[in-house]
Amino acid sequence: MRHRAVRLWTTAPAAVVALLLFAPAASAHTELESSSPKDGTRLTHTPATVRLTFSEPVDLPDVRVTAGGKRLAVSRPDHGDRRGNGVEVSVPRVAGQDRLSLVWQVRDMEDGHPTSGTLSFPLTTKATDASASDDAAVAPTPSDSVRKAWAAARWAGYLTLALYVGGLVFLALLWPHGAQDRRTRRILTLAWAGGLAASLVTPGLQGAYGAMGALGDAFHLTTYRDLLGTEVGIVAACRVLMWVLAAIVLTALLQGGERAARSPGWRVGALAVTLGLLRTTGMAGHNAEGTHPGWGAVADLVHLLGVSVWLGGLTLLLLGVLPRRRPEELSAAVSGYSTLAGVSVAAIAVAGAVLAWQIVGSFGALFHTGYGHLLLLKLAVLAAVLLIAQGSRSWVRTRLDIAVLLRGDRATVRPFVYSVAAETGLVLVVLAATSLLVTSAPGR
Known part of the structure; x- marks a missing residue:
């Protein structure tokens, strides 16, 4: 067993490094590639339309262009837009100004992250009956308070998902x-209630962040209505629906007890709901970034499942099994979870390597971008968790049988309780780092 653990410790980091060294360039969030007329072009008159071409396909509701604080109409070009990444902006005539300034905002179709910028066109003529303005328009930036609240809501969502899914497993x-x-x-009831609440609050915060609004905008009905017209909003609505279905699975378990937990029918229903929860949660992240979104989606599902089984099992072990100190439960649950946790950690390592290859895109990005720094921090905390987990596995190998023979003697079990508690606390820190990664832009 010890040799297997050593092999995991040496193979997993090597796999991450190899994947990042040979990874293709990963795509960041939606950016403006070009405009027609080109930014900075001197114009003799105000153009009827300005064409914007983005790096990725965009939905019209996700594109916002303003001039002088007024929102302009956007539409699809009549030709030359096979990828769906171009829009045409209808520009009104400008009077009394020597510069046309357009402020653009776009929300990424995959994860809802916003980007913005300005286009400025000097005008050679201007009306003499109005004062000119040489002040350049300033592109809006997302609210830091909204981002922090969004990250906190995502952390709560990940935690409740892990407790619910891992608890059922x-x-x-x-x-x-x-x-x-x-x-x-x-624990399972609170996890379900918290998961449903997080799934209701998170879309509002994500919508306010994507629209570069204030924290109060997250609770406006218009924010939810605007978001529901996008791919991100549809995924959010599906996630809420999955939590509603999760209530049926939980109710059946609470009413049926052990009989329900052993029932094949309940297990099939629980499997379907948990897979739906995992997938709709993963679709709100960065797994679709890069050149192989299919691999990213599969890796994200495996990664979320592994973390959920690990953390959910740790929590029930710490707060459910260990306080009872019943010999037969210690023998079955602790030894079985030790094996299950080992499989989960291996799955997390492999899936995490694939996600790093998919999202980060290069080894250098780990050290030269904020996203890479957060990822390194997460890996460092995860390494500390694995060291503590190795101590827990050592206790299972050497002391579990003694604890069972002594019928759950408190002094014998106490070191294992402390180890599991420390492991659980550090996994919560890993979830916090994950929440910050999801609300950050790759490659920045």
């Missing part, structure tokens, strides 16, 4: 009798 595979435990039932 733990009960179904290792501890069906735990469905009768009051603490376990309370």
Whole structure:
């Protein structure tokens, strides 16, 4: 077992480095590639339209262009836009100014992150009956307070997802009798309520951030209505629906107890709902960035599942199994979870390497971008978690049988409890780093 752990420690980092060294360039968020007329071109008169070409396909509701604070109409070009990444902006005639300034904003179709900029066109003539303005328009920037609130909501969403999904897996595979435990039932109920609340609040914060609004805009009905017209909003609505369906699975478990946890029908239903929750959560991240979005989607699903099984199992182990100190439960649940956690960590390592290759795009980006720095911080905390987890596995190998023979003696079990508690706390820090990564732009 120890040799296997050493091989994992040496193989996983080597895989990450190799993938990043030979990775193709990853795409960042939607950016403006060109405009017609070109930015800075001196014009003799105000053009009827200005054509904008973006680096990725865009939806018209996601594009906002203003001039002098007034929003301008955008439409699809009549020709030359096979990829769907071009728009035409209808520009009104400018009187009394020597410069036409357009401020553009666009929201990424995949994850809702905003980008913005300005276009400025000097005019050779101007009306003499109005004062000229030489002040260049300033592109808006996303609110930092909205981003922090969004990151906090994403952290709560990841935590509740892990507790719910991981808790169900733990009960179904290792501890069906735990469905009768009051603490376990309370954890799953709170996880479901928190997951539903996070899924309702997060779209408003994401919409306000994408529209570069204030924190109060996150709770306006118009923010939700505007977001629902986009791909990001549709995914958010599907996630809310999956949490509603999760209530049915949870209710069946609470009513049926151990019998439901052992039932093939309940397990199939729980599997379908948990896969839906994992997929709709992953679709709001960066896994579609890069040249192989299919690989990114699969890796993200495996990564989320591995983290959920790991953290959810740790929580039920710490707050459900260990306080009871029943020998038969310690023997079955602890040893079984040790194996399950090992598989989960291996899945997290492989899937994380694929996601790093997909999103970061190069080894140098780890050290020269804010996103890369956050990823390195997450990896450092994860390494500390794995060191503690190795200590827990060592206790299982050497002390579990003694604890069972002593019928869950408190002094014998206490070191394992401390180790599991420390491991759980650091995994929460890993989730916080993940939330910051999801709300940050790759390559910046």
